[in-house]
Amino acid sequence: MPYGDAMNARVRSEERRAEIVRAALEVIAERGYRGASLAAVAERVGLTQQGLLHYFPTKDALLVAVLKDRDQWDAVPATQWRVDLLASMVEYNAMRPGIIQTFSALLGESVTEGHPARGYFTGRYRQVRESMAAVLRAEYGERLPNGLTPERTAPLLVAVMDGLQYQWLLDPESVDMPGAFRDFLALLGEGA
Amino acid sequence: MPYGDAMNARVRSEERRAEIVRAALEVIAERGYRGASLAAVAERVGLTQQGLLHYFPTKDALLVAVLKDRDQWDAVPATQWRVDLLASMVEYNAMRPGIIQTFSALLGESVTEGHPARGYFTGRYRQVRESMAAVLRAEYGERLPNGLTPERTAPLLVAVMDGLQYQWLLDPESVDMPGAFRDFLALLGEGA
DNA sequence: AACGAAACCTACCGCGTTACAGGTAATGGA
DNA sequence: TCCATTACCTGTAACGCGGTAGGTTTCGTT
Structure with missing residues (x-):
C-alpha cells in the first residue's frame, strides 16, 4: 500500500503539529506570547527547542498556526x-x-x-x-x-x-x- | 534657607521619579510590561539602565509606581x-x-x-x-x-x-x- | 573646609532567548 | 538493497535581559 503509508507519515506529522499548537495555546495562556518560550512549548510535547523548530521554523510561524487553528475552530x-x-x-x-x-x-x-x-x-x-x-x-x-x-x-x-x-x-x-x-x-x- | 534647599532636592528627586514613571507608561504602551526593558525606559529620560535602578530598585517596583500613579490619577x-x-x-x-x-x-x-x-x-x-x-x-x-x-x-x-x-x-x-x-x-x- | 548622602556611572555576571549549522538515526518507497 | 526524506538531536552563535558591585562626582549641611 504505497499511498497508505505515505499518508500515515503525513498524518503523523500533522498530528505532531497539532500537538505542538495545542501546547503553544497552553503556554501562551500562562505567559502570553512574548513570555512564551519555544523551549517551554517544546518541553510540553517532549521535544527540544530545536526539534520544535523543525516543525515551525520561527516563533512567529507557530503563532500564525495558533491563530489559524482558532479561525478554523x-x-x-x-x-x-x-x-x-x-x-x-x-x-x-x-x-x-x-x-x-x-x-x-x-x-x-x-x-x-x-x-x-x-x-x-x-x-x-x-x-x-x-x-x-x-x-x-x-x-x-x-x-x-x-x-x-x-x-x-x-x-x-x-x-x-x-x-x-x-x-x-x-x-x-x-x-x-x-x-x-x-x-x-x-x-x-x-x-x- | 536650610529647609528650602532640602525641599528642592527632594522635589527634584520626586520629579525625576515622575518623569521615569511617565516614560515607563510610554514604553509599556509600546511593548507591554514583559516587553518593556528598563534600558528602554532609562534611555527615554536620559539615564542608563543602572541609573534608573537607583530610583526603582527592581522592575516590579517601577510597575508598582506606574499602577499607583494611575490610582491617584x-x-x-x-x-x-x-x-x-x-x-x-x-x-x-x-x-x-x-x-x-x-x-x-x-x-x-x-x-x-x-x-x-x-x-x-x-x-x-x-x-x-x-x-x-x-x-x-x-x-x-x-x-x-x-x-x-x-x-x-x-x-x-x-x-x-x-x-x-x-x-x-x-x-x-x-x-x-x-x-x-x-x-x-x-x-x-x-x-x- | 569637611563631610555625608544622593545621583549617577562603568564594569560585569549569569541567565534566557531565538535561530542557525550540521550531524545522525529511522523510515519508507523504488 | 539503496537512497532520499523525515525527524529529530547536539553544539553554538549572538544578543538582550535584570540585577549586583563598586566607584566617582555633585550637592547641601554643618
Whole structure:
C-alpha cells in the first residue's frame, strides 16, 4: 500500500503539529506570547527547542498556526448563528478558561506596536462585528431599543463579551459571565 | 534657607521619579510590561539602565509606581460621578490613546500566571464595579430595564468600556468609541 | 573646609532567548 | 538493497535581559 503509508507519515506529522499548537495555546495562556518560550512549548510535547523548530521554523510561524487553528475552530457560517446560541457559547466558554485566557492575553498584547498578531485581530474584529450585525438583524430586524441599528449594536455586543471575559478571568467568583451576558441580551430584547 | 534647599532636592528627586514613571507608561504602551526593558525606559529620560535602578530598585517596583500613579490619577470620589461624566471621560480617553493602550496591554498581560499586576487588577475591578453600581443607583435608582439591579448592570458597563477600548485601539477608524458608549447608556436609560 | 548622602556611572555576571549549522538515526518507497 | 526524506538531536552563535558591585562626582549641611 504505497499511498497508505505515505499518508500515515503525513498524518503523523500533522498530528505532531497539532500537538505542538495545542501546547503553544497552553503556554501562551500562562505567559502570553512574548513570555512564551519555544523551549517551554517544546518541553510540553517532549521535544527540544530545536526539534520544535523543525516543525515551525520561527516563533512567529507557530503563532500564525495558533491563530489559524482558532479561525478554523469557530468557522461556523454566520447565517447559522442566533442570539441564544451566543449565550450558549459564552456558557461553554465559561467551562474552558484556558482558551479564553490564551486569546485574552493575545488580544491585550496585540495592541502594542509591531505585535505579530495585530493585523490578525484587526481583521478578525472587523469581520466579527459584521457577523454580529447580521445575527442581530436576523433576530431583531431594525426593532432594537432606542432606534439602534444592528451595525451600531454589534460593537457593543462584542465589547461586552470581551470585557466580561477579562473580569471573569481575573475574578471568576465575583463575576457570573454567562449570567451577565444574558442580562445584556435581555437589554436588547426590550425593544421587541 | 536650610529647609528650602532640602525641599528642592527632594522635589527634584520626586520629579525625576515622575518623569521615569511617565516614560515607563510610554514604553509599556509600546511593548507591554514583559516587553518593556528598563534600558528602554532609562534611555527615554536620559539615564542608563543602572541609573534608573537607583530610583526603582527592581522592575516590579517601577510597575508598582506606574499602577499607583494611575490610582491617584482617577481617585475621584465615587459619589461625585454621574453617568454623563462617564461619557465625557470616554470622550476624553479617545483623545489620549497612549494611556489607554498602556492599561489595555497591562490588563491583557495580567490574566497570565504570576503576573505582577494581577492582584492589582483583580482588586481594582472589584472596586470599580462597586463604584459603578453606586453611580447607576444614584442615576436610575432601581428602575433599570428588565428589572436589572445596579449590581448586575455594573459589570456590563465596565465590560463595554474595556471591550470598546480594544476594538478602538485595533481599528480607530472603524470604531466610534464615545458614540458606541453613549449608545449603551441610552440602552440603560430606556427603563426610566 | 569637611563631610555625608544622593545621583549617577562603568564594569560585569549569569541567565534566557531565538535561530542557525550540521550531524545522525529511522523510515519508507523504488 | 539503496537512497532520499523525515525527524529529530547536539553544539553554538549572538544578543538582550535584570540585577549586583563598586566607584566617582555633585550637592547641601554643618
